[in-house]
Amino acid sequence: MNTRFAVATHMLAYLAHAQGQPVSSEVLASSAGTHPVVVRRLMSTLRDAGFVQSQRGAGGGTVLARPAAEITLLDVFRAVQETEPDLFQVGSTNPNAHCDLGRVMQQTLEGMFGPAIEAMRAALAAVTVQQVMQELGKRLPNGCAGASG
Amino acid sequence: MNTRFAVATHMLAYLAHAQGQPVSSEVLASSAGTHPVVVRRLMSTLRDAGFVQSQRGAGGGTVLARPAAEITLLDVFRAVQETEPDLFQVGSTNPNAHCDLGRVMQQTLEGMFGPAIEAMRAALAAVTVQQVMQELGKRLPNGCAGASG
DNA sequence: AGAAATGTAACCAAATCGGTTACTATCTGT
DNA sequence: ACAGATAGTAACCGATTTGGTTACATTTCT
Numbered sequence: 548m549n550t551r552f553a554v555a556t557h558m559l560a561y562l563a564h565a566q567g568q569p570v571s572s573e574v575l576a577s578s579a580g581t582h583p584v585v586v587r588r589l590m591s592t593l594r595d596a597g598f599v600q601s602q603r604g605a606g607g608g609t610v611l612a613r614p615a616a617e618i619t620l621l622d623v624f625r626a627v628q629e630t631e632p633d634l635f636q637v638g639s640t641n642p643n644a645h646c647d648l649g650r651v652m653q654q655t656l657e658g659m660f661g662p663a664i665e666a667m668r669a670a671l672a673a674v675t676v677q678q679v680m681q682e683l684g685k686r687l688p689n690g691c692a693g694a695s696g
Numbered sequence: 697m698n699t700r701f702a703v704a705t706h707m708l709a710y711l712a713h714a715q716g717q718p719v720s721s722e723v724l725a726s727s728a729g730t731h732p733v734v735v736r737r738l739m740s741t742l743r744d745a746g747f748v749q750s751q752r753g754a755g756g757g758t759v760l761a762r763p764a765a766e767i768t769l770l771d772v773f774r775a776v777q778e779t780e781p782d783l784f785q786v787g788s789t790n791p792n793a794h795c796d797l798g799r800v801m802q803q804t805l806e807g808m809f810g811p812a813i814e815a816m817r818a819a820l821a822a823v824t825v826q827q828v829m830q831e832l833g834k835r836l837p838n839g840c841a842g843a844s845g
Numbered sequence: 846a847g848a849a850a851t852g853t854a855a856c857c858a859a860a861t862c863g864g865t866t867a868c869t870a871t872c873t874g875t
Numbered sequence: 876a877c878a879g880a881t882a883g884t885a886a887c888c889g890a891t892t893t894g895g896t897t898a899c900a901t902t903t904c905t
Contacts, residue, residue, distance in 0.1 A: 581894075739883095753881055851900105863888105867885090
């Protein structure tokens with residue numbers, strides 16, 4: 548899987564911790580261990596999804612556009628992972644035209660994965676960015692997250 | 697995601713339906729809509745995992761090495777998807793050496809994904825190859841699966 | 846004006862994936 | 876013994892994806 552989901556969550560949690568103070572892509576990239584352009588690319592997606600808001604120019608950066616408590620990890624996953632419908636891409640076995648087995652197999656697997664996928668979705672939907680941030684706070688009592696890195 | 701998991705399940709269900717009769721990679725490939733070499737590659741993995749047994753030469757093919765009721769989809773997934781531990785590869789954000797945030801973020805996300813991953817695993821473990829085969833039988837009453845395709 | 850920052854296109858190297866060819870090894874049947 | 880059928884496996888290829896990087900236009904603040 549990609550790193551996009553993890554990086555996006557990382558960025559959002561950082562923004563939540565910044566409490567409305569704009570954060571530059573350079574700072575976020577440094578924290579997430581990637582390149583500022585990668586951050587801005589992801590931000591573009593998150594902006595389209597309505598999660599963040601950016602300001603150009605000196606002193607600019609990105610802030611959350613919604614309360615962190617109202618952004619779930621499922622929201623983030625959906626925004627960032629364009630191929631969300633097939634969280635498990637069961638299909639893509641090229642069904643044999645000569646027989647229905649291929650197609651039926653695909654339907655069958657999809658049916659049997661339904662519960663698994665729903666369980667995963669529910670688990671992701673149960674966690675908010677705010678919770679991630681708070682969990683981070685517990686593990687980083689020194690406050691490094693808000694300062695330099 | 698790959699097609700490997702779907703194809704492997706396809707093959708195993710087919711073998712379960714064949715009831716001990718060896719099935720050639722050509723037949724399986726035709727049914728799954730792929731190439732015989734792809735089937736044999738996957739079979740090699742499934743053989744290493746102890747799920748199937750193959751016989752070379754004329755009249756050869758592959759048979760199940762275990763009762764279909766004792767092979768779960770989680771088993772198949774683990775065997776075929778080498779990167780199983782990170783069903784969600786949360787990590788691979790390069791933690792910033794300057795600050796612990798990267799590493800802690802990774803730990804935090806992993807911790808919050810634990811339940812989601814476990815839910816998914818449980819759902820996969822609850823389905824056996826035999827159940828897939830039976831479900832296929834319901835949807836293919838004409839018995840095409842056992843005949844030509 | 847100049848510095849700082851985003852937005853975005855473009856390119857690249859690496860990895861992955863599935864298909865294909867080619868060859869060897871093995872087994873069965875005559 | 877020989878021919879045919881089959882698995883096992885290495886090797887290569889093209890397509891796709893991914894993330895990093897450069898480059899440049901745009902915006903905003905001082």
